[in-house]
Amino acid sequence: MHLLFATSIVPDGALASGYEIANAAIIAALRRAGARVTVIGFTWPGKPASDPQNTIVLGAVDVRTESASSLQKLGWVAKAMLSGLTFASVKLRVVTDNEVHAAIERAGPFDGYVLNSVQFAGAFESLFGDRPSIFVAHNVEHSSAQQNAAAAAGLFQRLLFRREAKLLEAVEERLCRRARFVFTLAEEDRSALGVASNDRSAVLPLVTCAEPPAQKKTRRIDCDAALIGTWTWQPNRIGLDWFLDKVVPHLRPDFRIRIAGRVPSGVTSAHPGVKFVGRVPEAQAFVRSAAVIPLISTSGSGVQLKTIETFELGLPSVATSHSLRGICYRPVNCTVTDDPVAFADALQAAAADIRDVDGSAFHHRQVKALDAAIRLGLKKLGPVGQEVLA
Structure with a gap:
């Protein structure tokens, strides 16, 4: 089974954020299950993909709002308003649908998509309907946006978060509806996304590293x-x-x-x-x-x-x-x-x-449960998924 793992930022080996740690754990679990995984997405500027032989890079982008100039932020807001996309997805629209489609074709024959979170899938949503898909919901993004709106200090920021929440809820509903199976990272997220049935979704227990961290007997407390x-x-x-x-x-x-x-x-x-x-x-x-x-x-x-x-x-x-x-x-x-x-x-x-x-017992328990959930999801991709897991 060959899967195309579509994500906003491809792994560069640094594991600098929780999102990148989660991606590494999920990709590793897919490969342990016997799937061939090709990753497609963007790199951070100046950070090459850690596995170039199995990665299709669409370009380099810096999607961090906090490091962007005021002019860049205004440009993103304007582009989002004109396109009807979320603020998060519009940051990735530095390439066209045709360019992304051509890159997908270069991946060669593959059996399905793993749509990793809503940012990339939402930016190029029309391109992923030709094959079965699994959707990985790292968060219930529309709920997070609603909470951000409630906590926002200014009216303009609050209105932006409310707009984001409304659009994200619609995107998440479509991605879940079209997917053969949905992975979430927390049990309560399954209900929040309307996919609580065991036939529709499963939770992915995660780890932060391939092997349990070395347990050191003494620590220097600072x-x-x-x-x-x-x-x-x-x-x-x-x-x-x-x-x-x-x-x-x-x-x-x-x-x-x-x-x-x-x-x-x-x-x-x-x-x-x-x-x-x-x-x-x-x-x-x-x-x-x-x-x-x-x-x-x-x-x-x-x-x-x-x-x-x-x-x-x-x-x-x-x-x-x-x-x-x-x-x-x-x-x-x-x-x-x-x-x-x-x-x-x-x-x-x-x-x-x-x-x-x-902590090694916790790590082993997480890996065992992660692998079981991944195998369950792959079976939902149809005969090819069932064959690779036979």
């Missing part, structure tokens, strides 16, 4: 708590604001918190122990230097890859219930609470009594 993320992404920003505004004021003044990653302007904290450290050279080393990991998601859909990584590493954590979406197993050193005062108390207790666990 701070009490560490957070790392793409804070310019609105759902992450909402969680960070909740943590800084609601939880941090209840922590002791000497409680040391390090926050890595790009932080939007205006994000500050009066707590003397909070430090924003920007980009760090090695994310895993950074989180391992903390006594406890706060898992602070309060909005969005899909799965939190930082939660999975924390559990794989066996690190102590305090989590909101929303941070555990898409995850069936919770290790004994994870405390769950949505109450800010209880969250702060749990962080301080965990930092005072550090309890690491072996």
Whole structure:
């Protein structure tokens, strides 16, 4: 079975975001099931595809809103309004339908599409109806846009998010309806997308690496708590604001918190122990230097890859219930609470009594469940899918 994996950004090996980590895990699982996978999409500027022999590159794009100029942002908004596309999809319209169709033809004979999230599939939606497809819904994007609209500070931004939500809901409905099978990354997303039946969808449990991380017996602790993320992404920003505004004021003044990653302007904290450290050279080393990991998601859909990584590493954590979406197993050193005062108390207790666990069992459980779900979805592609899995 030969599948064309259509995605906005093709893997470059860096695994710099949760989206890229999830893509790597899904592609690897498809190949373990016996499928040949060719990836088609764009690269980040200056970052070549990590597997060029099995990748069709349409060009280089930088789709990050936060790094775009004001003129670029206005251009995207205008283009979205004129085309009727979502803001996310219009960023990819740097090539024409004819150019994408020609690139698809260059992939050679293949049996079906894996449409990875809504951005690329929504930008070139008319091109994917000639073969059966599987749709991978990383998030319920229209719900995330609705939450972003509710949290937006200005009227213009709120209206843009509302427009995005309306368009995304229609695109997601069409992609789900046309797909032979739908993969989501969290159980609740199946109902939210209207595909809760086991004949229509399954959840993909994810991992952040091919092999379980090495379990080190000792760690050098440099701070009490560490957070790392793409804070310019609105759902992450909402969680960070909740943590800084609601939880941090209840922590002791000497409680040391390090926050890595790009932080939007205006994000500050009066707590003397909070430090924003920007980009760090090695994310895993950074989180391992903390006594406890706060898992602070309060909005969005899909799965939190930082939660999975924390559990794989066996690190102590305090989590909101929303941070555990898409995850069936919770290790004994994870405390769950949505109450800010209880969250702060749990962080301080965990930092005072550090309890690491072996995360390899969690990793193995995730891989086994991921492979089972992938095989179920491939069978829905018809005789070819059933044959490769026989």
